[in-house]
Amino acid sequence: PERRILLRVTMDEETSSELDLTFTTLxxxxxEPRREFIEENAEFVKNLDV
Structure with missing residues (x-):
């Protein structure tokens, strides 16, 4: 695109810790942690492209 927008995203310490755990898991x-996460959350998937 000719024009792009760069946004700065900030989060509090609690959100940062949760995000870090999720990113590390996935x-x-x-x-094993990734497999457990997928099995526990598979029912919530609405759109899956395999």
Whole structure:
């Protein structure tokens, strides 16, 4: 695009800790926490592209 908007996002310490845990669970090296997260939250998926 010819024009883009850059937004600064800030969050409080509690949100930051929760986000870090979620990111580590989904993107980390350990498979078991990721598998557990997916199994526990699979029922909430509305749109899945495999």
């Amino acid at each position: 993107m980390g090296d350990k498979v």
